[in-house]
Amino acid sequence: MSQLLIRVDPLIVLLASWFFVVGVVYLLNKQAVKYFIAIYWKSEGLVRYIRLFAEKLSFIPLRAYLIATLLLFLMPVFFILPIVRPDGQIQILQGFIYMLIGGTLSAVQTLIKGGQISEAATHAAGVTPIVPGVTLPWDQLPYLAVAIVVAVLSHELMHGYAALRYGIPLKSVGVFSLVYIFSGAFVEPDEESFKKAGTDAKVAVLASGVAANVVLAIAAMLLGLVGASAGLQGAVFGVQALGIQPGDRVLEMHGCGFNERVYTPDDFLIKVNTLAGMGPLLGVNKTIKCKPGDKVVLVVGRWFDKYEVVVDYSNFTTTPKIIWLYTDGSLYKGGIRAGDVIKRIEGCGVVEEIRWSGQLITSLQEIKFRCKPGDVIRVVVERNTTQIAFNITLVEREGVIFFGLGLGSLPLWGYDEGPIRRDQLYNTDFARLVFWLVVVNYGLAVLNALPIYPLDGGQLVAAVVQRKLGEKNGKALVNIVTWALAAMLIFNATLGLLGEQYRILQSIK
Incomplete structure (x- = not known):
């Protein structure tokens, strides 16, 4: 029996769902629909729900709330960005403003020295606009949409909460959307009351949205930890x-003394290549003593069940073929070139027939331990079906022997060789949702906390400096900071697009 498979373009699904949503909103409130491509709906009646929320949390002392909110507001831009990985490890990134300024200066220097745009983009702050269908695959849109709804509603809810706690009335609550891509929510405080409010009240109101997003990002990472x-x-x-x-x-890997859980596709590939002996090229400080014939057990999940697959270690090995080398390394200076397949290494008591990439890495590590700079080793390669022997003088870099290998110098399983490719591996739905909850909440927090007017950070700085310097001088200072940081953001985003840094987003599965 033949089956008819119909593949519907995600763009068609997106547009169809949008017009369905617009139709429902049109039936409820015709005035909220603008030309059937945008929704703008605000309501005074929804204010009562924020008022009820504020009453429920009225027990929180205002002084404690102000301090906690301000610290959370400052954290992603001026302090740190903590990243909690699914395995429980914590990675600390510096505040975004330092990355933005440092990345801009580094990228400009690279361009002045004649570097390519793609090279300059690698030095920039990594600002990449998220545009479904352009910089992001369409299949990520449902998870992104949920994350945006959660982030934006929480952001505005806390703005409203703080305003009411400090006695500033709210006029209305609203939402807007342009074909999903440009969407958001807002609370509209009484302008006169906000202008007359004290500095503490203004700081609390402006900082609350960012603080909520930071808390949500950390909560999402902890949820990911529990889910893992x-x-x-x-x-x-x-x-x-x-x-x-x-x-x-695949949930777990066991074999040759290597026992690891698997959290994402990239995590799986890193661990497979580490198991195959490629850890040193990936920055993983683990040595695995495996050989063909040894068995690796993969623990696999199917719905709520698990089963084990036993795989021969040789399935994870790759050919010791040179893809590229640093030109100042021992191998390149000794005559080894891209395309050569390493067959044998001799030197400093090491004699090894090389059959796979991991074995080559292990042998070179042993030579690095036994030899010293200036020693000569013999390397036999196969070039165009002919075997050639090279006598290679070992050179050093920063006081240690440097062979000239880097990430991607040798084939990696899942990227260059193997029965499965990276683009055939996917995250679970749970992992995708957690990922976008973290990215969107941190992104919204960082963007709004930057001292760029009229963002929350710019308004907060304006409220403080105008009180200290006067309205005229304070406004001038805010304008200078705003234009400088806005220019840096635009510069970094442009580099990200021209340098195709968005391909990182496109690779997300």
Whole structure:
């Protein structure tokens, strides 16, 4: 029996769903629909729900709330961005404003020295506009949309909460959207009351939205940690490979003393390549003593069940073929070139027939331990079906022997070789939702906390400096800071687009 498979373009689904939403809103309130491409709906009646929320949390002391909110507001831009990984490890990034200024200066220097735009983009702050269908695959839109709704509603809810706690009335609450892409919500405080409010009240109101997003980002990461321990993450196979069926997900790997949980597709590939002996090129400080014939057990999840797949270690090895080398390294200076396949290494008591990339890395690590700069080793390569021997003098960099290998110098399983490719592996729905909750909330927090007027950060700075310097001088200072930082943002975003840094987003599965 043949089956008819119909693949619907995600763009068609997006537009169809949009017109459905617009139709429902039109039936409820015709005035809220603008030319059937935009929704702008504000209501005075919705204010009562924020008022009820504020009454429920009226027990929080205002002084404590102000201090906590201000610290959370300042954290992502001026202090740190904590990243909690699914395995429980914590990574600390510096405040975004330092990355923005430092990245801008570094990128400008690269361009002045004649560097390519793509090279300058790698030095920039990594500002990439998220545009579905352009910089982001359409299939990520549902998770992104949920994250935006949660982030924006929480942001505005806390603005409203703070305003009411400080006695500033709210006039209305509203939402807007332009074909999903430009969407948001807002609360409209009474302008006169806000202008007359004290500095503490203004700071609390302006900082509350960002603080809410920071809390949500951290909460999402902790949710991811809990979900990972419950087996809700992993590397989902999009094709049949290694005895694993499409839709099933690898949760754990065991073999050769290597026992690891798997959280994402990239995590899976890093651990597979580490198991294959490629850890040093990936920045992983682990040495695995495996050889062909040894067995690796993959624990696989299917819905609420688990099963094990036993795979021969040789399935994860790759050919020791040079893809590229640093030109100031020992191998390149000794005559080794891209395309050569390393067959044998001799030197400083090491004699090894090389059959796979991980074995080459292990042998070079042993030579680095036994030899010293200036020693000579013998390397046999296969070039165009002919074997050639090179006598290579070991050179050093920063006091240690430098062979000239870097990330991607040798084939990696899942990227260059292997039965499955990176683009055939997917995150679980849970992992995608957590990812976008973190990205959107941190992104919204960072953007709004920047001292750029009329963003929350710019208004907060204006409220403080105008009180200290007077309205005229304070406004001049805010304008200078606004234009300088806005120019940096635009410059970094442009570099990200021209340098194709958005391909990182496009690779998200």
